[in-house]
Amino acid sequence: MTVLEVIQRSTEFLARKGIESPRLQVEWLLAHVLGLPRLQLYLNFERRLTDAELEALRDLLRRRARHEPLQHLLGTAVFCGLEFTVNRQVLIPRPETEVLADLALQWLKSRPGQPRVLDFGTGSGCLAVTLAREHPAARVRALDVSAEALAVARENAARHGVAERIEWLEGEGWAGVPAGSRFDLIVANPPYIPTGDLAGLPPEVRDFEPRAALDGGPDGLRFYRELAAGRERVEPGGRLMAEFGDGQAEAVVGLFREAGWGEVDVAPDLAGQPRIVIATRGAS
Ligand SMILES: C[S@@+](CC[C@H](N)C(=O)[O-])C[C@H]1O[C@@H](n2cnc3c(N)ncnc32)[C@H](O)[C@@H]1O
Missing domain, CATH: 1.10.8 (Helicase, Ruva Protein; domain 3)
Structure with missing residues (x-):
């Protein structure tokens, strides 16, 4: 044939x-x-x-x-123009998250010195690796609860020549980040699907992507509560940028405001949907 x-x-x-x-x-x-x-x-x-x-x-x-995802069959996905290894241990990087990477880079470029960055829930490492590559002055740490995901992220860092520039943290949320460490920028694309909605996801996602990368707890907001409570982890004047799901903007912004962050804004994705919360820690 x-x-x-x-x-x-x-x-x-x-x-x-x-x-x-x-x-x-x-x-x-x-x-x-x-x-x-x-x-x-x-x-x-x-x-x-x-x-x-x-x-x-x-x-x-x-x-x-x-319904095995195309990217699993190819073994790779492209994020911000770079090829990343993906498998069943990590979320396949999504185009919406490229907007988060761009916003983070724009902001990092306005910061002098060697800004400290945390990628909270790194998965394939797509955000940590992209930021480390595109902003060589940044000192990047990447956290995940999954040792298997961190292995994939390390492989991707090596593939793109930044393995030595990223410190890997294995642990659950803030408990996995050394006490007392502070960051100029925290980026996160946390799990945000409400637990009850998982069964209705397309089979490509439900049956092949890790549940730990999807499940945001009963209301989908579990990780925004945890992130909002991490204000002290950010330097005064520093920022936290996190992706969220459809229809979550108001609740997510409310959580950051209640937790006492200074300015809290929302940025849209390429389709014009509210997608990223940008919270700045005030001077105090
Ligand atoms: C939605 S995925 C995002 C992965 C990657 N940052 C991206 O944008 O493609 C969320 C990641 O958070 C990790 N995660 C889930 N619960 C966590 C926790 N309690 N602490 C740290 N990481 C966690 C998952 O293992 C998963 O890799």
């Missing part, structure tokens, strides 16, 4: 299985099997696949049809 025939038949297969954007998914998987950039497929429509290539693709298609 030629590349073009394989694309056509596989697209029909994934469409029958109810997978969204089936043609694009097939192209990514086939390019992965052939070791080509995706767009090169278009210059190779007449190329014939070997039996081994066809078998490898069939295996990936069967897994995709069972």
Whole structure:
């Protein structure tokens, strides 16, 4: 079978299985099997696949049809233009979180010296690694409760040449951050799905992403309470920036205001939805 025939038949297969954007998914998987950039497929429509290539693709298609995420099949996801290893131990980095990375970088660039940064719930390390790479003066620490996630994050730091520049903390929330350490900037994309909503998530998320990366407690706000209570962990004039879920803006802003932070603002994501709380610790 030629590349073009394989694309056509596989697209029909994934469409029958109810997978969204089936043609694009097939192209990514086939390019992965052939070791080509995706767009090169278009210059190779007449190329014939070997039996081994066809078998490898069939295996990936069967897994995709069972809703295994495309990024797990490829083994990578792109975040802020960098490729990150991903697997079932970490959340697949999302485009919304790139907005958080951009806002954090903009703010870091306005800070003199060597700002201290904490990535609270680092997962794949996408935020910590991006900030360390793009702002070499930053001294970055990355916290996660999952040792397996931290192993992936370390691998990603090594892949992008910043392994020596990030300190890894394994622990649960503030208990995992050495007492007395203070930060100029804390970034977080904490779990924010209300526990009762987990069962209704798409199978790609519910069945393949770690529950510890999703479950935000009964009302989804557990981690914003914990973050808001961490005002003392931020230097006066420093900031905390955290992503939140749809419909959570008012409650999240309320939690930071109640906890006595100074200015509390909200920034939108690329779709214009309120997505990031930016809390500044006042001078005291
Ligand atoms: C939504 S994921 C975000 C991962 C990554 N920062 C990103 O944006 O893709 C949240 C992460 O928080 C971690 N986490 C969950 N509970 C935690 C806790 N109590 N203390 C520290 N990390 C926690 C999870 O293991 C997961 O890696």
